[in-house]
Amino acid sequence: MAVAWIEELFTVGEQRVDELEVYGFSGTSISADLKQRRVSLCSSSVETGLCIRTIDKGKIGSSSTNDPQQWQACLDAAIAGGRLATPQEWKGLPDPVALPTTDFAWDPDLVVEPTTAQELLVGMLEGALEYPDATVTSGGAGVAVGEITFANSHGVRYTSRQSDVSISLEAISGQSTGYEFDHAFSRSQVNPQRVGEQAACLASRSAGGKDIPSGEYDVVLSPMAYADLLSGIFVPALSGRNVLQGRSKLATKIGETITAPLLSFFDDPHRVGATGSTWFDAEGTPTRRLDFVRDGVLTGFAYDLKTAYRAGLQSTGSAIRGGFAGLPAIGHHNFVVDGKRDVVFDEPAIYVHSVVGAHTANPLSGDFSVEMSNPFWVRDGELAEPVRGAMLTGNFFDLQRQVAALGKESRAVGSYILPPVKINNVRVIGK
Template sequence: MAWIEELFREGEKRVGELEVYWFSGTSVSADLKQRRVALCSSSVETGMCIRTIDKGRIGSSSTNDPRQWQACLDAAVAGGRLATPQEWKGLPEPAALPETDFAWDPTLAIEPATAQEMLDGMLDGASGYPDAAVTSGGAGVAAGEVTIANSHGVRYTSRQSDLSISLETISGQSTGYEFDHAWEKGLVDPRRVGKRAACLASRSQGGKDIPSGEYDIILSPMAFADLLSGIFVPALSGRNVLQGRSKLAGKIGEAVAAPGISFYDDPHRPGAAGSTWFDAEGTPTRRLDFVKDGILSGFAYDLKTAYRAGLQSTASAIRGGFAGLPAIGHHNFVVDGKREALFDEPAIYVHGVVGAHTANPLSGDFSVEMSNPFRVRDGELAEPVRGAMLTGNFFELLGNIEALGTKDRAVGSYILPPVKIKKTRVIGK
């Protein structure tokens, strides 16, 4: 990648600061239609994004052909000339960071046989429930490398591998869905995913109506993560705080969740897929506490938003791909607190929710359909529940958290246990 150094020599003649984000990766994916592979594809992707900063004017351009870096640089410089100047205090300086990769499996084979093996495992797991038919599913395996470089001398590189699987089943009018993902092959369990998806469809048949009212509920990690990502996490964005679009603005030091509940970003968590020594702008990462023992502690910022607020970046910049500009996000969003058994008392267990994206992130109001809900009785799942909705205000709901389960699960970039919430409004029949 000697061309990067040539790029900097040229770019530094024209602008005050320069940043290059480079990605290269390979992937293989296979999709199921019922129990047969309907499509298998592989891809090799490379690309970069150049960002220029000159007197507070920021320009950017991207390309998937590094041989075109000169044209890409020209476009970024030209775009910067048209940009509105803003408060800017500079790109990060280099730091002495470990060179180890958090989430990298060098033995992982990026080939169709790996995906096929995971598909076979899910189908085998689902076969224990012959009344549940497989409708669709998929498996993917990928590996990639990211390089962040800037005109101050930052040169960071990290490698990451990824495996993902999912399966959807149906039994009568009931469906079941399950998934798993990890960076190392031994951390995913295809057979369990298949068994769980088929079990949910099979056991959800013959659901019983329940009357509307307030119930203690247990949200699975998947259900709670859906609500968190659609409502609460956007309120932690410094950008939304600055623009008056966060219900949490001005509430640092106030209680925003039940006592003992903590939310934090842990970018150095061992074994977690989102762990990294640096963010998407080259800022060294650290643990960031959002809520500590129920009390709001802080918000997330990237460089641009932090400078506007007169603060420092919290190393919360992420990118959706090589062509995307940095945006505020998190690396490993952890839900933590006192753990205990959740199924000892009657409640309603909710495996998933449908419609979390329709919630109002400004007010926190939501109304979602419960997917695969069951009554909890005598320490286990009892009869299924049919046709019920979960509704309320998510910010108020956080104050009603009664307990966290004992076992964490990774759901995308979230690491969290099941959560028991008291007196939650359920709309039934």
């Protein structure tokens, strides 16, 4: 992104407000969608844009545009919006620090062309052929590269390049479906054949499932299933904003044991190879490892600048944005679940590949009831016969104390990096 107009923006803006920041993005992407075994849509996009945030006498204003050349009008709109805002406690934007210039999640050799997406789709379709009784219903592949530019009136000037490759496939066999995905920053790190084979395998092997009676069972949640429940229930309770608003069940539990001692949760923004890794957050605050739970004990919460100042604290470098037009919000970069690793398939249990309905859980109480997708009995260390549709229910905060083991291999699920998790005595509603 051009620098000349950014410097001109600060020259003009600093005469009108106390502080301001610019968050800019430019990138290109290719995506292709499957309908059964044919490409139904292929699209490409070139995206540029910026968001300006102004602070004047504690009043915060913002505006965004997808045309950086219109920065003057964007600045005017941000200042006008700030005049209508309510003043709040504010202690200033970050000052510049010397950060490494290496990019964590960047593949300079990634080719953003339709042929790349096509190769990924073909690979998944070839993998699905391993289970001829399963029919591919849909799928997709996406390839993207982009650059973030962050600057503020304190002299911060940071840039970061990112690349992304994502694939997914869904298959059906009879009344049973299977879904699998993969994503990484490099083409070499995704395995389309495996994604296609796994989706077809799940659909094929889930056919003919048997009902189970309601009761308490030991359950192994796949990384996908555990990430869905974590993101909908537990992680919101770690937000400093929810703590300040009295909307976190964990607000008063710092220093207390809240999970099984084998569990540790932390944000690792400097993890090599992870797609969320970054040296600075969406407000220009340098990032660092942030421990939430260490050996079962709650140790901290996540804060951005605005929420930290309200709480009389410092930002934890946890600000994220959902695109250039989005304002900073509290989040995480790479949420890692870690601890002592063990075997999770050593005893009879129910394996759950994914869940449906995690968004309906109550993040305040932790109560949830979700449908199990692609569940199987675990016998003799392997997946055995499929289980017909049943529900998992309970309190997710309480279940963290019942975690019995973490699997040996972790995988990335969105911004989460985690292993399969075995939890004892989980309530299952069957027939």
